[in-house]
Amino acid sequence: MPVDPLQYTPKITLEFKIGEKDFYMAGESASRTKRTLQQLGLNQEVIKRVAIIIYEAAMNVTIHATKGVLKILIDPNEIDVITEDEGPGIPDIDLAMQEGYSTAPYEVREMGFGAGMGLPNIKQNSDELHIETKVGVGTTVKAKVYLKEGGFTSA
Amino acid sequence: MKVRELVSTLNLEVLTKKSDLEREIKGGYVSDLLSDVIANMGESYVWVTIQRHINILGVAKLKDVAAIVIPRNLTVGEEVIERAEEENIPILRTEKGAFEIVGLIFNALKG
Numbered sequence: 001m002p003v004d005p006l007q008y009t010p011k012i013t014l015e016f017k018i019g020e021k022d023f024y025m026a027g028e029s030a031s032r033t034k035r036t037l038q039q040l041g042l043n044q045e046v047i048k049r050v051a052i053i054i055y056e057a058a059m060n061v062t063i064h065a066t067k068g069v070l071k072i073l074i075d076p077n078e079i080d081v082i083t084e085d086e087g088p089g090i091p092d093i094d095l096a097m098q099e100g101y102s103t104a105p106y107e108v109r110e111m112g113f114g115a116g117m118g119l120p121n122i123k124q125n126s127d128e129l130h131i132e133t134k135v136g137v138g139t140t141v142k143a144k145v146y147l148k149e150g151g152f153t154s155a
Numbered sequence: 156m157k158v159r160e161l162v163s164t165l166n167l168e169v170l171t172k173k174s175d176l177e178r179e180i181k182g183g184y185v186s187d188l189l190s191d192v193i194a195n196m197g198e199s200y201v202w203v204t205i206q207r208h209i210n211i212l213g214v215a216k217l218k219d220v221a222a223i224v225i226p227r228n229l230t231v232g233e234e235v236i237e238r239a240e241e242e243n244i245p246i247l248r249t250e251k252g253a254f255e256i257v258g259l260i261f262n263a264l265k266g
Contacts, residue, residue: 023209023210023213024209024210024212024213026213027210027212027213027214027216027217028213030213030217031213031216031217034217051193051217052193052194055193055214055217056190056193059189059190111189111206111208111210112187112188112189112204112206112211113189113190113210115188115189115190115191117188117190117191117194118190121190121193121194124194
């Protein structure tokens with residue numbers, strides 16, 4: 001009988017420290033969260049969206065900031081992906097939201113990162129997106145994915 | 156089609172000696188932009204790319220790839236191969252360019 005696993009564990013928090021140019025950790029954080037969500041029996045579509053958000057959010061921190069924390073909060077109604085970083089901040093959020101706009105350094109782009117698809121991908125896959133940023137201080141990104149519409153129908 | 160069958164059909168070189176070639180391939184994707192791969196590649200796909208740094212394994216793992224295919228006999232570092240073996244991600248290589256190998260993979264999967 002399918003049960004809602006979160007009925008018994010009201011809230012799960014995953015946390016990862018992301019360092020500068022620590023690309024592997026950024027990828028790992030998405031993979032590990034994905035595994036947790038699969039174990040919880042969330043549906044494939046939700047898992048895919050959350051994985052994309054985590055990957056891109058973590059990449060943004062690792063590419064642009066000096067350090068940061070990635071938190072994933074899972075409760076029965078929603079999943080929050082939050083990154084808080086110490087870094088340059090975003091001077092113009094509208095510009096940063098444009099697909100293809102990037103301030104990533106050349107060597108990062110050459111590796112296939114920093115294509116200006118990060119924030120647009122996050123926006124596309126989240127139900128809510130909040131960005132707080134202060135130039136020269138850092139950025140907090142909060143992306144929310146709702147689970148109400150069948151997040152637990154693992155079929 | 157299994158990875159092993161693709162390897163023998165297209166005469167691909169297997170760089171990872173210890174990796175599971177019995178995985179079933181569900182499709183293919185070609186891209187060197189990691190954001191594009193993350194957003195658009197399906198799971199259990201073969202991924203053709205010229206990127207060969209260690210971070211492609213993070214992407215590969217996240218998308219649960221069946222195999223990575225490196226074109227033009229490009230060099231893949233020892234560290235990447237070892238890590239791919241640990242993560243059980245097959246890395247295959249061909250002397251053909253990306254355009255040609257993608258066409259051949261497409262036909263092999265279709266046929």
